[in-house]
Amino acid sequence: MSTTGTETPTGILVLADGSVFYGRGTGAQGMTTAELCFNTAMTGHQEMLADPSYAGQVICFTFPHIGNVGANEEDEEAASDPARKAAVGMVSRADITPPASWRATSTFDEWLRTRGIIGLTGVDTRALTRHIREHGMPMCAIAHDPNGQFDLDALKAAAAGATPMEGRELAADVTRASEDSWTQAGWSISEGYATGPEEGPHVVVLDYGVKANILRLLADAGARVSVVPGSTSADSVLAHKPDGILVSNGPGDPSATGEYALATLKTLIDSDLPILGICLGHQMLALAIGAKTIKMAQGHHGANHPVKNHESGQVEIVSMNHGFAVDGSSLPANAEETFVSLFDGTNCGFKLTDKPVQAVQHHPEASPGPQDSFGVFKRFVASLKTPAEA
Structure with a gap:
C-alpha cells in the first residue's frame, strides 16, 4: 500500500525474510504468526477461510475484490466447534465492499471479526504472489491496530522465529472432541440443506479437520x-461396524499427524473395508502404505486446477488446498496412480490393487470450486455393501 496524505497504515504483513507490506487493517485486531500462501479462486472467500485445512495459515487472495457476497451461516465449512480455528489471516488488494447478495446475513469484515481472522487490504497482492512463487510459502507476522502502532523490529523477529509448517501437528486442534452422527445433506437454492438418509451404507469419517x-x-x-x-x-472405528471409512482433510504436516494416526490407518487398511482418503487423508494413507510426502514450495491453492483422471482419461477442473504432496515415485507396487496434476505433474490420487483403498489429493467436495469431482463420493458410496448385501 502506498499511503497518501495523512493516511496511516493500520495493518501490516511482515515476512520471515524481513519484507514488509503495509495496508489497511480489517477484521480482528491483534497480531499472529502463520504460513503465508496464495489462493487463485475468484469466489468462495468465506468457505476458504472457514476450511480447517487452512489452520495456521494466512491466505493472500489473488482475485482483487472481496466482500460483495458478504457471509452467511449456510456456507459454513467448519463441521465442529474446534474446526472453526481455521485460517488466521487474509490479505486482499481492494478494500472489503458491502454485501450485495440476498443470502448475506453479515458483512465480510464482521464475519472476520467473529472468527478472529486478521485482515489486511490495500496490498499489492501481485507482488506478494510473485514473492511466494519465487521464494516459496514464507512464515509471516500479520497485525491490525486501528491506531497504526507497530513495533516493526518485534514483528520481524516474530516472523523470522515462527515455527515452520514442516513437522507441525495441527489436526488435533481442529478435530471434534467426541463422536457424533451427521445428517445434513446437499443444498439447493429453494430448499436449503436436505436431510440425509436413515438407511443405507454406514460410513465412519475420521475427522482431522473435515470440511x-x-x-x-x-x-x-x-x-x-x-x-x-x-x-x-x-x-x-471398527466397533461402529462401518461399511466404509473416510479419512478426512486437515491442516499441517501429514508426517506429524501420522505419528499417532498411521498405526490406526494400517489396521483399517488390513480390515479390507473400503477406504477413501481426501487431501491430508490421501497423504496419510500414502504414508501408511510406505510412500513418502514432500513439502511443496508454493503448494496448490485454488478452484481452477486441472487434474488428469487416468482411469477415465478425462481432465477434471478441481479445487485444491495443500502445501504437502505425495511423492508419486515412492508409491509401492500395489498402488496405481489415478490422478495427476496437469500444472506440475504431482500425484493427486492413487488406489491399491489388492485392497479397496482409494485416495485423492484434490477436494472433490469443492466449496468453493467446480463440481467436476462430485462423482468421487457417488462412486465410493455406491461401491459399499451393507451387511445384508454382503
Missing part, C-alpha cells in the same frame, strides 16, 4: 454418516 461439505456429499450420495475424532483407535 462440512464432504459430510454433506456423503449423505447426499446415500450414506449414513458417523464422525469420530482423528485420535480414535482402529478398534473403536
Whole structure:
C-alpha cells in the first residue's frame, strides 16, 4: 500500500525474510504468526477461510475484490466447534465492499471479526504472489491496530522465529472432541440443506479437520454418516461396524499427524473395508502404505486446477488446498496412480490393487470450486455393501 496524505497504515504483513507490506487493517485486531500462501479462486472467500485445512495459515487472495457476497451461516465449512480455528489471516488488494447478495446475513469484515481472522487490504497482492512463487510459502507476522502502532523490529523477529509448517501437528486442534452422527445433506437454492438418509451404507469419517461439505456429499450420495475424532483407535472405528471409512482433510504436516494416526490407518487398511482418503487423508494413507510426502514450495491453492483422471482419461477442473504432496515415485507396487496434476505433474490420487483403498489429493467436495469431482463420493458410496448385501 502506498499511503497518501495523512493516511496511516493500520495493518501490516511482515515476512520471515524481513519484507514488509503495509495496508489497511480489517477484521480482528491483534497480531499472529502463520504460513503465508496464495489462493487463485475468484469466489468462495468465506468457505476458504472457514476450511480447517487452512489452520495456521494466512491466505493472500489473488482475485482483487472481496466482500460483495458478504457471509452467511449456510456456507459454513467448519463441521465442529474446534474446526472453526481455521485460517488466521487474509490479505486482499481492494478494500472489503458491502454485501450485495440476498443470502448475506453479515458483512465480510464482521464475519472476520467473529472468527478472529486478521485482515489486511490495500496490498499489492501481485507482488506478494510473485514473492511466494519465487521464494516459496514464507512464515509471516500479520497485525491490525486501528491506531497504526507497530513495533516493526518485534514483528520481524516474530516472523523470522515462527515455527515452520514442516513437522507441525495441527489436526488435533481442529478435530471434534467426541463422536457424533451427521445428517445434513446437499443444498439447493429453494430448499436449503436436505436431510440425509436413515438407511443405507454406514460410513465412519475420521475427522482431522473435515470440511462440512464432504459430510454433506456423503449423505447426499446415500450414506449414513458417523464422525469420530482423528485420535480414535482402529478398534473403536471398527466397533461402529462401518461399511466404509473416510479419512478426512486437515491442516499441517501429514508426517506429524501420522505419528499417532498411521498405526490406526494400517489396521483399517488390513480390515479390507473400503477406504477413501481426501487431501491430508490421501497423504496419510500414502504414508501408511510406505510412500513418502514432500513439502511443496508454493503448494496448490485454488478452484481452477486441472487434474488428469487416468482411469477415465478425462481432465477434471478441481479445487485444491495443500502445501504437502505425495511423492508419486515412492508409491509401492500395489498402488496405481489415478490422478495427476496437469500444472506440475504431482500425484493427486492413487488406489491399491489388492485392497479397496482409494485416495485423492484434490477436494472433490469443492466449496468453493467446480463440481467436476462430485462423482468421487457417488462412486465410493455406491461401491459399499451393507451387511445384508454382503
